[in-house]
Amino acid sequence: MTALPPGSTIGILGGGQLGRMLALAAANLGLKTHVYAPEADSPAFDVASARTIAAYEDEAALASFAADIDVATYEFENIPVATVDFLARSIPVRPGAKALACAQDRINEKSLARQLGAMTADFAGVDSLSELETRLADQIAMPCILKTRRLGYDGKGQAKIFTLEDAPQAWAAMRDQPSILEGFVNFQSEVSVIAARGTDGEFRAFDVTENEHRNHILHRSIAPARITPEAAAEAVVIAHRIADELDYVGVFAIEFFALHAAGVDVLYVNEMAPRVHNSGHWTMDACDTSQFEQHIRAIAGWPLGSTRMTAPGAEMINLIGDDIAAWDRLAAEPGAKLHHYGKKDARPGRKMGHVNRRLAARPH
Ligand code: AMP
Numbered sequence: 001m002t003a004l005p006p007g008s009t010i011g012i013l014g015g016g017q018l019g020r021m022l023a024l025a026a027a028n029l030g031l032k033t034h035v036y037a038p039e040a041d042s043p044a045f046d047v048a049s050a051r052t053i054a055a056y057e058d059e060a061a062l063a064s065f066a067a068d069i070d071v072a073t074y075e076f077e078n079i080p081v082a083t084v085d086f087l088a089r090s091i092p093v094r095p096g097a098k099a100l101a102c103a104q105d106r107i108n109e110k111s112l113a114r115q116l117g118a119m120t121a122d123f124a125g126v127d128s129l130s131e132l133e134t135r136l137a138d139q140i141a142m143p144c145i146l147k148t149r150r151l152g153y154d155g156k157g158q159a160k161i162f163t164l165e166d167a168p169q170a171w172a173a174m175r176d177q178p179s180i181l182e183g184f185v186n187f188q189s190e191v192s193v194i195a196a197r198g199t200d201g202e203f204r205a206f207d208v209t210e211n212e213h214r215n216h217i218l219h220r221s222i223a224p225a226r227i228t229p230e231a232a233a234e235a236v237v238i239a240h241r242i243a244d245e246l247d248y249v250g251v252f253a254i255e256f257f258a259l260h261a262a263g264v265d266v267l268y269v270n271e272m273a274p275r276v277h278n279s280g281h282w283t284m285d286a287c288d289t290s291q292f293e294q295h296i297r298a299i300a301g302w303p304l305g306s307t308r309m310t311a312p313g314a315e316m317i318n319l320i321g322d323d324i325a326a327w328d329r330l331a332a333e334p335g336a337k338l339h340h341y342g343k344k345d346a347r348p349g350r351k352m353g354h355v356n357r358r359l360a361a362r363p364h
Contacts, residue, residue: 002301003300003301003302004031004070004071004300004301004302006029006030006031007030007031007032008031008032008070008071008300009031009032009033009034009049009050009068009069009070010022010026010031010032010033010034010069010070010071010072010073010296010299010300011033011034011035011036011065011066011068011069011071011072011073011087011091012033012034012035012036012044012048012072012073012074012075013036013037013056013072013073013074013075013079013083013084014035014036014037014044014074014075014076014079015035015036015037015039015042015043015044015045015051015075016037016042016043016044016075016076017043017044017341017343017351018075018076018275018276019035019037019042019043019044019048019075020043020044020046020047020341020342021276021281021284021290021292021339022044022073022075022276022292022295022296023035023044023047023048024047024292025290025292025293025295025296026296027047028293029293029296029297029300029302031296031300032049032050033047033048033049033050034048034049034050034051034052034065034068034069035048035050035051035052036051036052036054036061036062036065037051037052037053038053038054038055038056039053040053041344043341043342043343044075046342050068052064052065056079056080056083057080057082057083059086062083062086062087063090065087066087066090066091067090069091070091071091071092071093071094071299071300072084072087072091072092072093072094073093073094073095073250073295073299074093074100074274074275075275075276076275077100077103077104077273077274077275078104078151079100081097081100081101081104084096084097084100085097094199094249094250094298094299095246095248095249095250095252095274096246096247096248096249098246098247099246099247099248099252099274100274102246102272102274103271103272103273103274104150104151105149105150106123106147106148106149106150106180106271107123107125107149107180109269109271109272110123110180110269112242112245112246113238113242113269113272116238116241116242116245117238117241118238118241118267118268118269119266119267119268119269120268120269120270121182121183121184121185121257121268121270122139122140122141122182122183123140123180123181123182123183124139124140124180124181125149125178125179125180125181126146126171126178126179126180126181127178127179128171129167129168129171132146132167132170132171132179132181133164133167135181136161136164136167136181137164139181140181140182140183141183142161142162142163142164142184143160143161143162143184144160144161144181144182144183144184145158145159145160145161145181145182145184146158146159146160146161146170146171146173146174146179146180146181146182147159147179147180147182148174148177148178148179148180149177149178149179149180150177150178157173157174157177158173158216159173159174160184161181185257185259185268185270186259187257187258187259187268188258188259188260189210189211189225189226189227189257189258190210190211190212190213190255190256190257190258190270191208191209191210191211191225191227191235191255191256191258191267192208192209192211192221192253192254192255192256192277192279192280193205193206193208193209193235193236193238193239193253193254193256194206194209194251194252194253194276194277194279194280194283194291195236195239195240195243195251195252195254196250196251196252196291196294196295196297196298196304197243197244197248197249197250197252197298198249198297198298198301198302198303198304199249199298199301201244202303202304203240203243203244204294204304204305204306204307205236205239205240205307206223206280206283206287206291206307207223207224207225207232207307207309208223208224208225208227208232208235208236209221209222209223209224209225209279209280209282210222210223210224210225210226210227210363211255211279215349217318217320217349217351218278218279218318219317219318219320220315220316220317220318221278221279221281221282221315221316222282222313222314222315222316222359222363223282223286223309223313223314223315223363224309224313224362224363225258225363226363226364227258227265227267228263228264228265230264230265231258231264231265231266231267234267235254235256235267238254238256238267238269239252239254242254242272248274249298249299250274250275250295250298250299251275251276251277251280251291251294251295251298252272252273252274252275252277253272253273253275253276253277253279253280254269254271254272255269255270255271255272255273255279256268256269256270257270275295276291276292276295277291278318278351278354279316281316281339281354281356282314282315282316282356283307283314284337284339284356285314285337285356285358286309286310286311286313286314286356286358287306287307287308287309287310287314288305288306288307288308288310289304289305289306289307293305294307310358311358311359311360312359312360312361312362313358313359313360313361313362313363314356314357314358314359315356315357315359315363316354316355316356316357317354317355317357318351318353318354319340319351319352319353319354319355320348320349320350320351320352321346321347321348321349321350321352322346322348323352323353324340324346324352324353325346327340327353330355335357335358336355336356336357337355337356337357338353338355339353339354339355339356340352340353341353
């Protein structure tokens with residue numbers, strides 16, 4: 001395909017901070033953005049050329065959105081597949097519905113990873129309490145984790161199971177939704193690959209990132225991850241295979257658990273996000289190209305940018321809830337790059353901003 005020229009309009013479904021940073025990156029390349037989101041106070045609206053406030057099921061609003069844009073993308077994976085299918089009848093949607101459908105279901109995600117030669121935790125589908133009890137007795141060793149197959153994020157919709165007695169309460173927490181039972185992985189660290197695939201199949205990955213969570217929310221990322229070069233290369237190979245298999249266009253993240261044993265790092269795929277990802281925010285200030293610019297380049301059919309790091313190391317810290325009150329101190333810190341999402345209410349657990357720091361040495 002030919003590249004969309006500057007002046008073209010990118011439609012973004014979802015108006016959170018990821019949409020906001022995508023719109024800023026698009027503007028830097030001379031591209032306009034039209035953000036479509038149901039919430040009137042969406043942070044991305046402040047920096048977009050046009051906005052639509054409507055439900056994802058509103059076909060009249062979707063039709064006029066489609067008429068105003070040259071390509072559509074999305075900034076979160078819980079967009080209904082039907083919305084993407086509707087738009088795809090009149091304009092390209094990147095990444096496509098196939099990637100979205102895969103990433104919306106934890107069983108599809110893990111099955112795909114295994115089919116492509118990657119390791120994952122042991123897993124099994126669970127649709128009832130009796131099925132859960134059978135799986136616990138025969139198939140998945142405890143401790144393990146029960147998760148809803150769909151619509152989970154930041155640890156929501158999850159319950160740990162240590163003994164058979166935990167089963168009823170864990171099942172009740174799923175609220176009768178189709179679920180997945182996963183063996184507990186005793187990992188030493190969590191790492192992610194942020195990578196992009198272009199319309200022509202070109203693939204580029206950023207340095208592997210290491211992620212530390214607090215209360216199930218990402219707290220800190222550092223790059224490059226402290227894993228062996230062999231494991232880092234393997235993570236990128238797995239990401240490449242997944243992207244090719246899904247005929248993916250755009251930026252995506254694959255999250256892994258890393259286990260260190262006898263000097264070797266073993267990686268288990270945990271999940272995939274078909275979008276720019278919180279663990280890639282450090283690229284904004286420590287790479288030739290940020291993940292946001294890379295996504296815009298990919299979906300607009302432009303050549304992908306260099307993913308080279310411009311510092312020996314990088315760190316990103318999320319500003320959650322009241323953490324954002326430190327904006328003035330962070331703004332005064334030499335070398336700290338503050339990113340404020342412009343959200344009004346600093347509710348507990350809400351991602352309000354982040355700060356990036358370039359490190360003088362590789363993390364060790
Ligand atoms: P998820 O929503 O799958 O990303 O899970 C949220 C967090 O729960 C992960 O980042 C891990 O810290 C933890 N977790 C999820 N699944 C497992 C597992 N199978 N074994 C160990 N920890 C897990």
